[in-house]
Amino acid sequence: MKDNGSAKRVIRKDDLTFLQKTYITEIAKGLRLTVSKIFKPKFTHNYPDEPWPFQPSFRGRPVLVEEDGIERCVACGLCSRVCPSLAIEVQASETELEKERYPIRFEINMIRCIFCGFCEEVCPEEAIVMSDEYLVAFYQPKDAIYGKDKLLMSTERLAKRLAFLKENR
């Protein structure tokens, strides 16, 4: 059959010496490399037991900033408007607090979220920020809709990101 040149045929040399035929030198070469690396520092990471240390610029899942027990969000709906994948739904309501308005329902559909960070960028209150959490997996599509219960995160927990935003905005 013709080979059409698709894969070049490797033809083993048939004039190998005895030493070459035993492969001992080649095995020794390989082992030398292995042994030389064993005593050098490791590059691999023991994931997921050891979480990866994140830079504050990392964009994990978006969360709502919780300050003094309440969300900063005033439910202006800009995140929802800017979201290119239409992941965010906000329903506003009135509160007695000075901010007048708060989200009675705030939902992010994590199946739709693409972690672009536009919501964080557009937010006039710095109320929605990208956290360092990125483990979002679910068994049911309906579990992917994160309500306020899953979205609220305290300012202390988000201190690094908030400081980063303050500096880089």
Place this chain on the structure above:
Amino acid sequence: MATITFNGKEYQVDENTTILQAAIELGIEIPYFCWHPKLSISGNCRMCLVEVERMPKLVIACMTKVADGMVINTMNERVITAREAVMEFLLINHPLDCPICDEAGECKLQDYAYNYSRGVSRFDETKVHKPKRVPLGPKVMFDAERCILCSRCIRFCEEVVRKPQLHFVQRGDHTTIETFPDEELDNPYSMNVIDICPVGALTSRDFRFRSRVWEMASTESVCIGCARGCNTYLWTRNNQVMRLTPRINESVNSHWMCDYGRLSTYKFVNDDLRIQEPMIKQDDKQIEVAWETALKTAAQRLKEFKPNEIEVIASPFTTNEDNYILAKFTRKITKAKMIEYIDHINEGDEDDILIRADKTPNNTGVRLLGLRENDTGTTLHEIKEAIRQKKVKCLIVMNEDLLEREEFRNILSSLELLIVHSWRHNKTTAIADIVFSAATYAEVEGTITNFEGRVQRLKPAIITKGENRALEGLSMSRWDTFGTAYDKWGRGPRRNARSGWEVFSQIANLMGEKFTYQSAEEVFNEISEKIPAFKGLSYQSIGRLGAMAKTHEKVGV
């Protein structure tokens, strides 16, 4: 006519207009806050400053009459600088409230801040703070900080409603608006001040924070609160009606609508009391069934009765199309002699602005269709007597709660068959044998006729079960356009409802007739062919603003 020059281009305009009116007519943009076409000229916002050659200073376009040979500049550097200055002054004490302000998205100040302001503030001092949540009346909330003192609301109450209730108090940057002592803003048109407020100072307490304006889709519709038929926009989100606002129609409602119409005619559409599915009574219990079953049952049971044992009550609350088909159904299929409808007139509840005593939107239409003055001349009283004497054993009711009326209590239970087509649960549907879930005015295509005989179109704004917004050609918000059926905003509550003409032509077909209408428009075309008063009308000729029916023509077929 006067020849004037706008930005180097000559135009012919009527010499009795102002520069601003001429500019609006010619499509030249001059920004303004305090001027309103239906109110007196106040000239206090100074936003419409333009340069008129040979006048020493800039003049306000809203107050200056055009004159022959006038040369006006609306975009030169002097005007732009002046506008920027005016915007800067207006924004000195205006809070940066856009994220929490309901007006955001339809705010004149916001738009002009983009188009005509410097873009940055030079004001370092503390802003003047004023009360932020002042209920001016039962329906209107006032935010004093946001007010730019254009006085539109004050002039509206004085000039349109002729009931002055608002006024300015204090001086300088502490000026604010208050109601007169011991009075509140409670006139029947008070919510129009929300529409004319160019900023978010006056907001609706009903709509407050319920939705952002850009999240909703708006559909042109007509208010069904009374026989006036004010033109409206229906604002919908997530398949729910969120609010109504007036739509300009000089021959009907000008720029206004009443508070009753605005607040009371949309809530029942989203209501939990809506009938979700058609129902039939089995063993004294109403159970939800499929449309086919309900229609078949109705057709079968109707055959049990002789023509003079059946009565029909039509409805001035629904469309011409529904009533026409019901009348045709009555005359052709059941051959019942009796068809009537009930007036809903609240004597005294009317004024010379918009509100009419007749609280139904289509009374004239039903009359013109000949449902009352037909050859038999049945009256409501006769129908009642016939039921009482058990001459009539079957009653078909469309969108009417008969048990709300004293005279019908105790007599309906003697009926052998009561068929009700209704959009919500009420006392009559509770005892009905067959209940058809009706589509409301927000879900149907159709026409209604106001008290003057103006035929106006209703368009569907929300969908019923089995329909698709895009395929039905409804107005779409961004969410509707890009969402999928699995997204929350793509679902929303839906009812398995149908309009009257569909239901009764389907029953007619089951009973051996051929009602082959595919759409409300086909029904209307037949109406315009057959009914002299509607001659020559079509959905196209009715258009956005309606068309007059010939009310003096002989009524009926």
